[in-house]
Amino acid sequence: MxxxxxxxxxxxxxxxxxxxxxxxxxxxxxxxxxxxxxxxxxxxxxxxxxxxxxxxxxGLIDAHVHLSSDTSRSPGFGPPEHLHGEEPRRRELGYFVLARTTTALLAAGITSVRDVGSYDDEGIAVRQAVDLGLLDGPRVIPCGRIISATSPGGAIFGTMYREADGPDEMRKAVREQIRAGAGFIKVMATGARSVVREDPEPAQMMPAELAAIVDEAHRMGFRVAAHAEGLEGTRMAIEQDVDTIEHGLSLHRAPELLATMAERGQVLVPTLSTFHDLSERFVTCFAPVLVEQAKVQQQEAYATVAAARAAGVTMAMGHDSGPPGDNLIELVRMADAGLGDAEAVRAATANGAAALGLDDVGVxxxxxxxxxxxxxxxxxxxxxxxxxxxxxxxxxxxxxxxxxxxxxxxxx
Ligand SMILES: [Zn+2]
Known part of the structure; x- marks a missing residue:
């Protein structure tokens, strides 16, 4: 060639x-x-x-993937279920599953992904392997570890998180991600819908803590993505000038925030598929209270896509689900939610590039x-x-x- x-x-x-x-x-x-x-x-x-x-x-862009966890929650994609009495499986098998993931993403036409949180810095490892030519895969922009206040989610997600408290520690946590090889910073502005003991409604960190994160990241030339479910945390994230709002399902309740996002060019990544996951696909393996919550959140998320479109907010595709390679179902859902076909194409191309902060892909x-x-x-x-x-x-x-x-x- x-x-x-x-x-x-x-x-x-x-x-x-x-x-x-x-x-x-x-x-x-x-x-x-x-x-x-x-x-x-x-x-x-x-x-x-x-x-x-x-x-x-x-080439298509997925602005919200979890390279390692989307495999662990996709039965049939990785190795068969481990049965009692079978040989223990080596931790390193996970890297072969990640290689299969990048192959599946390419086969689906996806050429860039933003990894918004994987265990053990695996997103950074995949990015290196692709950049060094060891592995065929999409361009990977990893966040390293998700910066979160000390929280119940930290007890579940372990090495996917870097818990920190107070502005100084938040600033240090940003520096650690940059040191480790992150390409942007991901924060938990609110709790997560997948954690029973977290209420996704209030802001989970203080404005001064998020301000320190955004200041440090922007000062060093890195963008910030905020996990934001409830309205108060989402409001804080928008006011503190994060670059992308992940999920953002409550925004239909606050037109003034959508107007601010449109004006400042803050990108919304609605991740409709993740709400389908919790309310339909995984109903038997999540706590019932979370399944019920997800049914309401799913309706809110669709309402937010319609409201964000009307407000002129830039929206990017983020599957936030599995198995790897099935990502484009998210575009079908975004089109159904009101974008239509042409705007859905943009969500995975020009708008995806905007979410990633790149100007020479997606076009x-x-x-x-x-x-x-x-x-x-x-x-x-x-x-x-x-x-x-x-x-x-x-x-x-x-x-x-x-x-x-x-x-x-x-x-x-
Ligand atoms: Zn996610």
Whole structure:
């Protein structure tokens, strides 16, 4: 494979909301998009990849994944259940499951993910493995450990959390994540809906604590994502100038906060799928009180997507669920919640890039990074085609084909 490739006869959906362009050729070189132009009546140059009119769009971005925990809560994705009496399993097996995760994400057309919390800094380990070329996978932006006030969730999530109290310790916790290799900072502005002994309604840390986190992160050039469920913690996070609101399901109750988010460019990652998980998929393995709470939260989350859209808030796709590779169901849900197909495409492209703080992915534009997806079908006429694995025809990372049906061995 040379450094240069031509994708011939594609229909370009740029990802930024501009209308699609038919019968185009996209040339990639040096990992970036070199040129985009109409093919006219020409025939495909030798060595080009003829896509026969399929749709080319930016590689998709998932702004809310947990690389390790989404496997542990996805039965059937990892190894079979461990039975009593069987050989103990080595801790290191987890890294092979993570490798399977990155393969599954690529096969789904996902070329960038923001890891919003994994055990034992595994998000950072995956990011290194991908960056060093040891592993084919999406670009990973990891948070390291989630910074939380001392909380009941810390007793459950263990090494996924860095508990801290008081502004100085919060500042130190930010510095520790940067030292460990994080690409942004994740905080728990409120408790979590998956923890019986946490009330997701009030703010879980004090404004001065969050202010210290945001100040330290921004001063050093890192963005801040806030887990925010109840209204008071969400209000605090928006007022303290975090960059993204995760979940944010209560926002439909506070139009003034949605207006502030739209004005400041703060991104909402609604994670609808996680509410489906707790209220439908995992009803037998979560405490009943949490299942009941999730049913209400699910309705709130859908109401918030509609209200945020009306307010002009930028929304990005975040699956926050499993199994890895099933991420695009979140886009179908966002479309159903009121975004429609075209805005749903943006949620996983330009808006995803905005959530990650990147400006050269999530768009098909000359000079942008050549993270690209060629799909069989028209996502603008029905976003669900993106969720069908067999329609993912070709996935490129930095101009290099890494997944898709076009690479599958010919069937005999
Ligand atoms: Zn999450």
């Amino acid at each position: 040379t450094d240069r490739a031509i994708l011939w006869d594609v229909r370009v959906v740029a990802g930024d909301g501009s209308p699609p362009a038919e019968r185009m050729a996209v040339t990639v070189a040096g990992g970036r998009i070199e040129s985009i132009g109409p093919i006219g009546a020409a025939s495909p140059p030798p060595g080009s990849i003829d896509a026969h009119g399929r749709t080319l769009l930016p 098909v534009r000359e000079g942008a990074v050549a993270d690209l997806l060629v799909v069989d079908g028209d996502p603008l006429a029905g976003i669900a085609v993106l969720a069908e694995r067999e329609r993912i025809w070709l996935v490129l990372i930095g101009g290099r084909p890494v997944a898709g049906q076009a690479l599958a061995p010919a069937r005999l």
